[in-house]
Amino acid sequence: MTQHLKMTAHNVNVFYGKKQAINDVSIDIDQDLVTAFIGPSGCGKSTFLRTLNRMNDTVASAKVTGDIRLDGEDIYAAEMDVVQLRARVGMVFQKPNPFPKSIFENVAYGPRIHGLASSKGQLSGIVEQSLKRAGLWEEVKDRLQDSGTALSGGQQQRLCIARAIAVDPEVILMDEPCSALDPIATAKIEELIHELKGRYAIVIVTHNMQQAARVSQRTAFFHLGTLIEYGATSDIFTNPREERTRDYITGRYG
């Protein structure tokens, strides 16, 4: 199996003050696959996800140790520019959070602050392409000036994905992107993840094990801040090595 590792994490520990939230986790993220993080609430999967684009930096008490690399570059190195890192490793949040601006402005904001478009035409091109990739173009192309907050929940979440895509990231982190959506909107997002696979390395945190099974090729099971098991999704779901994984998957706890 040839694989291209996009991100690698070795011996990562995360502390919130004195409390240890992540305990010695090592994971490799593959460029061409979708990686799912599953586990019960409070197991640290979201915390770990947020170390991958240094969103934990905004929490004053959080401290991260260990080695996390993006294409071999240490993302916690002093010379790493965290603002650029977050453009390269985009993020989609649990609750759709479009800016209270127009649909166009929502998508155009990223390219604008990073200077990705040199002309107005180019900017609208990026917006159109991003909305198309996020599967939202057909629904909003006639009302790009409407407020992004006026869309339905599922559309808002796809708008957030378009916004993340617009800055041309290499990795997209999704933190329970469907937990606030109805089943139809969820299905659309999952379909979208399939289409985005290969173009971007995708990491998705989910509570929904069926979702992990449907969208991902690799699955990591977290419990109480430690990584219990990590492997091909088919193995984890059909033939887990660890008893705790089996218990969780079969619904004993979680």
Next chain:
Amino acid sequence: MSSTPPDMGSPEKTPTDWRGDAMQRRIRRRYRSERRFKLIGLAAVMMSAGFLVFLLATMLSNGIGGFSRTEIKLPIDFPKAGLTLDASRLAGPGADMALAGAGIQGATDGAAIAAFGKDGDQLISDGAWLTVRSAVKADPALLRGRATIAVPASDAIDIAAKGEGSNEDKAQVAKLKAAGVLTTGFNLSFLQGADSTDPTMVGIWGALKGSIFTMIVTLVLAFPVGVFAALYLEEYAPRNRWTDLIEVSINNLAAVPSIIFGLLGLAVFLNTFHLPRSAAIVGGLTLALMTMPVIVIAGRNAIKGVPPSIRDAALGIGASPVQVVFHHVLPLALPGILTGTIIGMARALGETAPLLMIGMRAFIASPPERLSDPATVLPVQIFLWSDQVNRGFVEKTSAAIIVLLVFLLAMNGVAIYLRNKFETRW
């Protein structure tokens, strides 16, 4: 009832009687309390509205007279008035000099005596000659013949014409009316002039301009400092003992009685920095100290109200902290910040006590030209006029209050317009 299982240890529970008397009474009591609450609330609103209407009505009925004045048509025979004036000098820049030495005051009084008898000069205002002077300056051709100029009537005549004052004055007014020389005109000089010892000559423009200057200084200092302080404390400052201390200090500062700020201004700006006494800039600085904490507190609350998900969203696509603040947080917090600013500025506009401490209660007879010129402000002017014994100042005081209220409404109107403009609907 007998069907209740006997093994329950508790006393037998009768089924709830939803239609029983006790229940009906309870429902009636609930409705009564709702009605009572609604009535009390309505009464409170009506009472405050009533007070407001009473205040406005009193001010309007008292003050509206301040905007009109009684004028007397005074015939002046300029060639015979004995003016020592060279008409050719009136054209150039020396006009004011030429007029100053011309003896217009004597000529005006003389004309009044000639027209209305021995006490004729008592009928016209002490400042009537100023009206004559400006008329001559505007049209030097008047000097060549007889002219009739409407000059302000004296204080006593003005009051009598408006239905008050002594019977003698009223008789005079009746006589003048019969002669057809009494008119009522819009008191433009009230809106253009400054303080004076003669109530017929006072104007509000001096104090209004002083208030405008002071408010500009206050806004320019307090708004940016307040907003940046709020942004720093909310977005950047680490939470520790020092920031807690700063927070407590700011909250206390907002509650300090305003006269203390006057003493602070006196000690710091006048005695230490030797800034000019009773100047708009010192007033503005002092009021800015008072307004800033209000803006900081309102600003922090508004910034706290911006959902964290918006910050996450912006950070998540690689916006720098400064971009997050200025592109997202500040625009969303602006309506709340503006509300705080309105409250702070309205309070500053109505403030008298601290300005008395820095000398803004001086008698200022000309509107300020610069921020460092001696000035007074509307509330202080109102305070000074309300202290005057002269009957003519009563309506001027009310008129000044109307001007103050109009200024306040205009200021709030602008702020509310801006707030609605920035308000985002979620």
